Amino acid sequence: ASNDRVINFGAGPSALPLPVLEQSQEGLLNFEHTGIGIAEISHRSPEFTAFLAQVEANIRAQLAVPPTHAILFTQGGGSAQFAAVVLNMLARYKLLHPERAGADTPLDYVVTGSWSKKAAEEARRLTLGGHARVHVAADARAHSADGKTFDTIPPRSAYTFSADPALVYYCENETVDGVEFSHEEGAPTAFPFDLLNPSGEPKLLPLVADYSSSFMCRPIPRLAEHAVIYAGAQKNIGPAGVTVLIVRQDCLVDVDAAARLGALPVPTMFSWKTLADSKSLYNTPSVLSIYVTGLVLERMKALGGPQYYEELNRKKALKVYAAVNDGQEKGVFKKKVKDGSESWMNVVFEVLGEGAEKRFLDGAKERGMAGLKGHRSVGGIRISLYNAITEEQADKIVEYMNWFVAEELK
Numbered sequence: 460a461s462n463d464r465v466i467n468f469g470a471g472p473s474a475l476p477l478p479v480l481e482q483s484q485e486g487l488l489n490f491e492h493t494g495i496g497i498a499e500i501s502h503r504s505p506e507f508t509a510f511l512a513q514v515e516a517n518i519r520a521q522l523a524v525p526p527t528h529a530i531l532f533t534q535g536g537g538s539a540q541f542a543a544v545v546l547n548m549l550a551r552y553k554l555l556h557p558e559r560a561g562a563d564t565p566l567d568y569v570v571t572g573s574w575s576k577k578a579a580e581e582a583r584r585l586t587l588g589g590h591a592r593v594h595v596a597a598d599a600r601a602h603s604a605d606g607k608t609f610d611t612i613p614p615r616s617a618y619t620f621s622a623d624p625a626l627v628y629y630c631e632n633e634t635v636d637g638v639e640f641s642h643e644e645g646a647p648t649a650f651p652f653d654l655l656n657p658s659g660e661p662k663l664l665p666l667v668a669d670y671s672s673s674f675m676c677r678p679i680p681r682l683a684e685h686a687v688i689y690a691g692a693q694k695n696i697g698p699a700g701v702t703v704l705i706v707r708q709d710c711l712v713d714v715d716a717a718a719r720l721g722a723l724p725v726p727t728m729f730s731w732k733t734l735a736d737s738k739s740l741y742n743t744p745s746v747l748s749i750y751v752t753g754l755v756l757e758r759m760k761a762l763g764g765p766q767y768y769e770e771l772n773r774k775k776a777l778k779v780y781a782a783v784n785d786g787q788e789k790g791v792f793k794k795k796v797k798d799g800s801e802s803w804m805n806v807v808f809e810v811l812g813e814g815a816e817k818r819f820l821d822g823a824k825e826r827g828m829a830g831l832k833g834h835r836s837v838g839g840i841r842i843s844l845y846n847a848i849t850e851e852q853a854d855k856i857v858e859y860m861n862w863f864v865a866e867e868l869k
C-alpha cells in the first residue's frame with residue numbers, strides 16, 4: 460500500500476509525487492481511452508504525438524522558453540550530452556569559421572564538481588585527434604583548503620574565458636559534491652554571465668549548461684542567453700530514460716556539411732538538428748518515461764510552476780541546512796560545502812565520530828527514510844531535496860537530525 464512507502468531522499472533516480480504514480484497506473488493499462496497501455500502504444504499514434512506536444516508546451520510555458528529555442532527529447536541521459544554538446548558545437552563552429560576551426564579551437568569548461576569534470580574529460584577524449592582543445596576556464600578545487608576538494612563556486616577573479624570558444628560549459632548543480640551556483644542577482648557565487656562577453660556587443664554565446672539535477676526546481680536565470688540547456692529527467696521531473704534539451708536555433712546545424720569541411724562526424728542519434736527535424740521522433744523514444752514526465756509537469760503547472768517550487772525548495776533547504784549547521788556547532792556534523800555555494804537540491808555533510816555515520820543511516824532507515832548515503836566517491840551523507848520531497852518530509856528529516864545530535868551528545 461502507498462502508506463508503506465519510505466521517504467526516498469536518493470539523488471537519482473529519485474522520488475516522484477505519489478499522485479502521479481497513482482495516476483500513471485491508469486495509463487499503464489489504458490492510455491487516453493485508447494484501450495492500449497502507454498508502454499505498448501505506438502509512438503506515432505495521434506494520442507502519443509499529441510501528448511508529446513503537450514509536454515513540450517508545458518515546459519515552454521513554465522520556463523518561459525522563447526521561440527528562439529527548440530525543446531527536444533532524447534535518450535542517453537546527461538552522459539550522452541557530454542559528447543553531443545562537443546560534437547554539435549564543434550560542427551557549428553566549423554560552419555561559422557571554416558578556416559580558423561582546428562586544434563587551437565578552445566572548449567571552455569568551468570569545473571565545479573564531479574559532473575563538470577566528467578564532461579570536460581569527455582571533451583578531451585573526443586578531441587584527442589586535434590579537433591579542438593579543452594581550456595579549463597575555472598577549477599573550483601584550486602579554491603578549496605586542500606586544493607583537491609569540490610566545496611565552493613570559484614571566486615569571480617578565477618575565470619579565464621577564451622576570446623572566441625566553440626563552447627562555454629558549466630554544471631548548474633553538482634549532484635555529488637552539493638555545490639550550486641547562486642541565483643541571487645549579484646551574489647559572488649552566481650554564474651558570471653557578465654564576464655562572458657566583455658565587449659557587450661550583441662552576440663550568440665555558445666553557452667552550455669547541465670541542469671540535470673536542478674531542472675525546474677526554480678526558474679532558470681538568463682535562459683535565453685544559453686545555446687543549450689540539458690537535463691536528464693530522473694531527478695526533478697520524471698523517471699530515467701528521457702533527456703530534455705533546450706537548444707537555440709543557430710545550434711541546430713547540418714553536421715554533415717560541417718564534417719565535409721573537416722569537423723568530427725556526428726552519429727545521427729547525436730545530431731540535435733535530426734531531433735528537431737523529426738520533432739524528437741527520429742526513432743522510438745522512451746514513451747513510458749515521457750508519459751510519467753508529462754504527468755509530473757501537469758502537476759507542477761497546477762501547483763504554480765517553477766516559481767512555486769522556488770519558494771518550497773528554498774524553505775526546505777533553509778531548514779535542512781539549519782539542522783546541519785546546528786549539528787556542526789555541536790561537533791556532530793560537518794558541512795562539506797562553503798557558505799554561499801550550497802546546493803538547494805543535494806545537501807552533503809559528514810557525521811563525525813566512530814561509527815556515527817552508520818548510526819545515522821540505521822536510525823533513518825528505522826524511521827522510514829532512505830537514500831541518504833553520500834556518493835561512493837565522496838562518502839558522508841547526502842540529503843536530496845528534489846521537487847517531489849514535500850515540506851513535511853523535509854521536516855521529518857530535520858526532526859530526526861536534531862534528535863540524532865542530541866542523542867550523540869548524551
Ligand code: PLP
Nearest residue numbers: 536537538574634669671672691
Ligand atoms: N550531470 C549531472 C549534474 C548529474 O547529476 C548526472 C547524474 O546523476 C549526470 C550529468 C549524468 O546523467 P545520466 O546518468 O543521465 O547520464
